[in-house]
Amino acid sequence: MASESVRLRAGGAVVRRQFASRASRYLFLGATLLGVSILGFLAYDTVDTGASRLSLDFLTNYPSRFAEKAGLRPAIFGTLWLMLITIVSSIPIAIGTAIWIEEFAPRNRLLTIVKINLANLAGVPSIIYGILGLTIFVRFAGMDRSLLAGGFTLALMIIPMTVIASQEAIRQVPPSLRDGAVALGATRWQAVRHNVLPNAIPGIMTGTILSISRAVGETAALLMIGGFTFIRFDPGPNLTDFADPAGFWAGLEESFTVVPIQIYAWSIDSRREFQANAAAAIIVMMAGVMALNLLAAVIRERFRRN
C-alpha cells in the first residue's frame, strides 16, 4: 500500500508519447534491416540460380548458342586487359593531380575551379563518358572499338574519384613531416617524394582500388563505345606478343568484351536457361569486386594500426 502511493505514474498524453517513441525504434530498425537484408537476399538468389553453372569450363569456354557450353573466357581476358590499360593510364595522372592540388597549386581561383570541376566530373553519368570515348577515342583518334579505346574511356571516368580519394589520403599526413623535411633544407618535391607520399600511399591505394572496382563493373560506357560484340578469341596480346612491341600493340587494338557486358547479354537473352549463365557470371564478377574491396579494407586496417 505504502509503496504504491510513491510510485510515479505517467498518465494520458505522456504515456502515448513514450509509447510512440519506443515503438518508433522498431520501425526505424526494421527499415535498416530491410536495406541490409536486401544484400543478403540478392546474394542468396544469385548463388541459388547460378551456382550449378559454375565450373572450370564456364571460366575457360567461349560464348556459345548453347547455355551449358557457353563460357566467360573472352570476357575475363577482356576485363583483365582493360583494367591493366585503365590502371596504367589513369593512376599516375590521378595521383599527380592530387599532389598538385594539395602540395603545389597556388591558392587562387584556378585551384577552386579545378576542385569544383573534379567534383562535378565525378557526378557525370557513365554513359556520357561513353559518348565522349566514342567520339574522341573510337572515331577521332581512330582507335576503333578496341581495348585501348575502352581502357582510356574508363580511365577518364575514374580519374575524378581517384583524385578525390588521393587528396584525402595526402591531407591525412601530419604537416610536421613535411615541415621537418623543409626545415632541413629539402625542396618541395623532395619533401613530397620522401615524406608525404610514403605516408599517403596506403590511403591512395585504398581509394585507387575502390575506383578500379567501380571500373570492373562498368557496363554502359563500354557498350556505348561498342563492346557489345560476339567474340570467339582471347582479346589482348597473346603470350608470344610480349617479346614483340608491334604485336603487343596490335593486341591492344583488338576488339573486346568484358564480364559485365556478358552478364548484360545473357540477362536480355529471351531463352530462360541463359539466366543461370548471367547469375553465374555475376558470382564470378562479384568475387572479383569483393576481393578488391577486401584488399582495400586490409590495406586501410594495416595503415591504421601503424
Place this chain on the structure above:
Amino acid sequence: MTVSDPGNMNEALRKRQFSRPGESVILFILTLCAAVSLVTTLLIVGVLVRESATFFEQVSFKEFFLETEWQPLFEPISFGIWELVAGTLLVTFWALVIAVPIGLAAAVYLSEYAHPNTRKVLKPILEALAGVPTVVYAYFALTFVTQDLLRPAFGADQVNVFNALSASIMLAVMILPTIASISEDAMANVPRDLREAAYGLGATRLEVTIRVVFPAALSGIIAAILLAIARVVGETMIVAIAAGSTPQLTVNPFEGVQTMTGFMLQVGLGDAARGTVDYQALFAVGMMLFLITLAFNVAAHFFVGRYREEYE
C-alpha cells in the same frame, strides 16, 4: 601563418624551387596531370555542343521541346524529347517514393537509436550496396523483381515484361546507401547541445529526432536526396534492361517506358551511321542528360556547403 600551410610554403620555397632543375620539370608534369580533368570537361562540353548543334540544324528547338512524340527510327519521324523525359521522371519518382522513406528511417536509426557497435556493423553493410555494379541490379530487376515479384503479385496481364516499377525498385536499392549514409552523416553532425536541451525539456527520443535533429540536418538530407536523383537520372543499365524501349507518356508504372539514358544506349548498340539524324539525337539527348545531372549535383553541393556553414 605556419609553414605547414602549403599556400605559404609556396612563398617560402619559391627560391629553393629553382635551385634544382628537376624541380620545375616535376611541377610542370604535375600541372599537366591536373590539366587532364579540365580538358576532360572541355571535351565533354565541346563534343555535346558541337554534335547537338548539327542535330538542331535539322530538327528545330520547337519540335524538340514542344512535340510529344519521340520516334527517331520509324516514319513519321518525330523528335519530341518529352516522352523520354517523362520516362525518366516516372522511374525517378517511384525510386524516390521507395528509397527516401527507407533511407531516412535507416539514417535515423543509425544516428539516433543504434548502439555505436551496432552502427559500426550495419553502416558498412548498407554502404556495400553502393559498390554493386548496376548491371547486377539490372539483372535482378528483370528476373527476380519482374518475374517472381510483380507479375505473380499483380497479374501477368497487368504487368508488362518490361516495366518502369521493376527498374524503380532496383534503382531504389541502388540509391539507398547514398540517402542513408549522407543523411546519417548530417544527423550525426547535429550538435549534442540541441538534443540535450530538448531532452531537458522532457522530449522523448522520437520527438527529439523529428522536431530537433531532422530540421537541423535538413540541408544535408536535401543534399543526399539531390545526389540520389542525379544518380538515378544518369543510371543506364537498370532502365535499359528492365524498363524497356518504348517511349511513351504514361503514369502507369506497370508499363514499359524509355528513359533518356535508355535511348542513348539503344543508339549506341544500334550502330547508327555517323552523320544521320538519329546518331546526332544521341548527343542532343546526352546534352539534356548532362545539364540535368549537373544541375542536381551543383544544387547538392550548395546544400552540403550550407549545412557545414551553419554548424561548423
